[in-house]
Amino acid sequence: MNRQTWMTLLGLGEDEVPRLLVQEGTWWRQQALERRLPLLTGVRELGLPDLWLGWYGEVPVAYSVAYGASRAVEPVHVLGTCGTPVVVQIGACGGLQPTVQTGDIVLSERATIGEGVSQYYGGEGVATANLGRVTRAASLFAGRGMHTHRGLTITASAPLAQPPGLLRKWAAAGHLAVDSETSAVFSAATAFGMRAASVMYVRDELPGRSWTDGTGEQDLPHAQASEAVFEVALALA
Numbered sequence: 001m002n003r004q005t006w007m008t009l010l011g012l013g014e015d016e017v018p019r020l021l022v023q024e025g026t027w028w029r030q031q032a033l034e035r036r037l038p039l040l041t042g043v044r045e046l047g048l049p050d051l052w053l054g055w056y057g058e059v060p061v062a063y064s065v066a067y068g069a070s071r072a073v074e075p076v077h078v079l080g081t082c083g084t085p086v087v088v089q090i091g092a093c094g095g096l097q098p099t100v101q102t103g104d105i106v107l108s109e110r111a112t113i114g115e116g117v118s119q120y121y122g123g124e125g126v127a128t129a130n131l132g133r134v135t136r137a138a139s140l141f142a143g144r145g146m147h148t149h150r151g152l153t154i155t156a157s158a159p160l161a162q163p164p165g166l167l168r169k170w171a172a173a174g175h176l177a178v179d180s181e182t183s184a185v186f187s188a189a190t191a192f193g194m195r196a197a198s199v200m201y202v203r204d205e206l207p208g209r210s211w212t213d214g215t216g217e218q219d220l221p222h223a224q225a226s227e228a229v230f231e232v233a234l235a236l237a
Contacts, residue, residue, distance in 0.1 A: 006081050011047040018053065018062035018084045020237035022230065023072055025091035025181040029065045036063055036230055051075055059237045069115035069157055069184035076185055080192025086133065088197045088233040089185045092226075093153070093177040094162075094204035096170050100149055102205060103225045105141050106176050107134050108153040108198040111183035115157040123187030126152075130195035133236050137199055140232045146225065149176050153198070155183035167206045177202065199233050201225035 040054025066072040182198040189196035
């Protein structure tokens, strides 16, 4: 599949190649579309499902809901082939350190590869972000007065199979948080020469508070952070 084939399948003109791909890992696809797409103008779904094109000011931006590592690399692969230079992974993560709390922001600089996808894009051991994009994101969150953590994270393919002993092992190794997409996105982005960042908000405190532990006042911080991660991602084009 060469560039022209993907351009044709997507229905993209040369002046429409996105300057930024924003991907969100979430179960709640419809809610995500309803929250995110109104921030763009001229939105249309491209020729492949769940891949949307819109404009943020004069910048063409692609948005996709892609849950899990194997799905998350697909838009990166396709748009990386077409020439999109920047990809930002957004979504929720589970905090692994006592200081990483609900509603905080985690910016992964390095992601330990605990999924099975990175190997197909040359990834091995740890995948890395573009530190320029990470620094820019940190500055934007600081301007919002939000608590941000930068450093090592881990990506795992089985979010429902993370027993306490495994969580303690990850925490002891220095991981700030765990998610389901970041390392794979970093690996695929590197393969296509894209600048990648991961901008996540903390929804779980592991072990401890889970996203299933009801709703109430404690949910307000992560709700606000969920909105912020998309707005900051758009500024990273």
